[in-house]
Amino acid sequence: xxxxxxxxxxxxxxxxxxxxxxxxxxxxxxxxxxxxxxxxxxxxxxxxxxxxxxxxxxxxxxxxxxxxxxxxxxxxxxxxxxxxxxxxxxxxxxxxxxxxxxxxxxxxxxxxxxxxxxxxxxxxxxxxxxxxxxxxxxxxxxxxxxxxxxxxxxxxxxxxxxxxxxxxxxxxxxxxxxxxxxxxx
Ligand code: AMP
Numbered sequence: 647x648x649x650x651x652x653x654x655x656x657x658x659x660x661x662x663x664x665x666x667x668x669x670x671x672x673x674x675x676x677x678x679x680x681x682x683x684x685x686x687x688x689x690x691x692x693x694x695x696x697x698x699x700x701x702x703x704x705x706x707x708x709x710x711x712x713x714x715x716x717x718x719x720x721x722x723x724x725x726x727x728x729x730x731x732x733x734x735x736x737x738x739x740x741x742x743x744x745x746x747x748x749x750x751x752x753x754x755x756x757x758x759x760x761x762x763x764x765x766x767x768x769x770x771x772x773x774x775x776x777x778x779x780x781x782x783x784x785x786x787x788x789x790x791x792x793x794x795x796x797x798x799x800x801x802x803x804x805x806x807x808x809x810x811x812x813x814x815x816x817x818x819x820x821x822x823x824x825x826x827x828x829x830x831x
Contacts, residue, residue, distance in 0.1 A: 654760030673727030
């Protein structure tokens with residue numbers, strides 16, 4: 647039973663690796679980006695609020711995101727294990743998650759931090775053809791990552807187990823590196 651969180655810049659392959667990890671460990675994959683994209687597709691109230699923010703590569707408000715995670719973590723199936731992908735992205739979100747996990751009685755989470763050099767990230771984002779991946783938006787998303795999300799690495803290295811993974815290579819190579827480390831702890 648694993649309770650995992652995957653951290654890393656946009657374009658690092660968090661989504662791809664999370665899906666593979668969730669399948670292999672039979673745990674739930676919770677991607678806040680997917681939740682928001684589905685909401686946009688469905689034109690729900692959340693989707694209408696989030697659409698322009700996502701397209702600009704900015705962050706949806708902490709309160710909205712914390713609400714989404716709160717609802718998701720209460721779902722029964724999550725007890726058997728999960729991997730959070732795309733949340734938290736700010737210190738405020740991380741602090742809320744800490745409280746929520748302890749309130750709901752989850753064990754401490756293990757953090758997988760995917761590390762990829764900047765030049766490679768821009769290339770990857772431009773290659774995947776998502777409509778929030780134009781050159782300007784990609785750069786904006788990276789700047790926001792550096793400013794708001796990167797400090798989480800320090801937050802988690804102090805309080806949780808944090809595994810750094812070299813995110814350069816093929817999908818299979820990176821996946822092997824993750825499981826080598828996961829199997830050891
Ligand atoms: P992702 O698929 O994780 O790259 O997320 C796509 C977009 O959804 C991001 O660029 C943000 O606009 C929004 N988003 C996803 N997760 C969060 C979050 N935890 N906090 C704020 N915005 C988020």
